[in-house]
Amino acid sequence: MKKPVIGILTNIITVEEGTYAGGERIYVNRDYVLQVLSAGGIPLLLPIVHDLKAIRQQIEHIDGLLLSGGQDVHPKYYNSEPSPWLGAVHDERDVFEMEAIKIAIERKIPLLGVCRGQQLINVAFGGTLYQDIPQEIKTSDLLHTQRESRQKATHRVEITPGSRLHAILGSTAIWTNSFHHQSVKECAPGFMVVAHASDGVVEGIEKSGDHFVLGVQWHPEMMSDEPGTKKLFEAFVSEALKYAKT
């Protein structure tokens, strides 16, 4: 049987030194690729393209869309001015990824959004973000930009009973790593918050209904020894396999 193809959204980095200095490279952290492989999917990296027809053709080739982490989403996409605490943004990425998300959702392709990926799904469907947690959520007493290594869990996340995420993880609480200074503020219409940290920060959202559209604020792909990571990627790839058969 053919394995489902998981499109992974990529980032761009400018080469700083050496022969190719000034050149741009397409990349994604290998953790995403390895998790898709171990869950039984075929990873396929999708570079940023600008032409709408080209984006559509990219998405037509995949059975699942994995949104990787990265820069802050530009606040203009949720009708806000940039705050002085806004981090690096990437306009080309925002435009491309929001189109990719919309096409994937229209085609009912399963989506898994990680970190920026969750935030982008929320913004693409009319939700808003906190631009900087320490500045805007004064009651937050957790370190969401952890100093520990990437695979280490540093704070607890409560999972909403009855949610898809709860069914996947089989638990109402897990420990996660945390590498974000932004988070979901108003949840997009048609979506619900399904995970939050003890300070109230949103750590997971999902689309209501049958279509698998799930966002998590932590980086499960970096925690390869956590049982929750395997469960999450296997659930995603198995949805992609179902889609591939339709």
Ligand code: MN
């Ligand atoms: Mn966090």
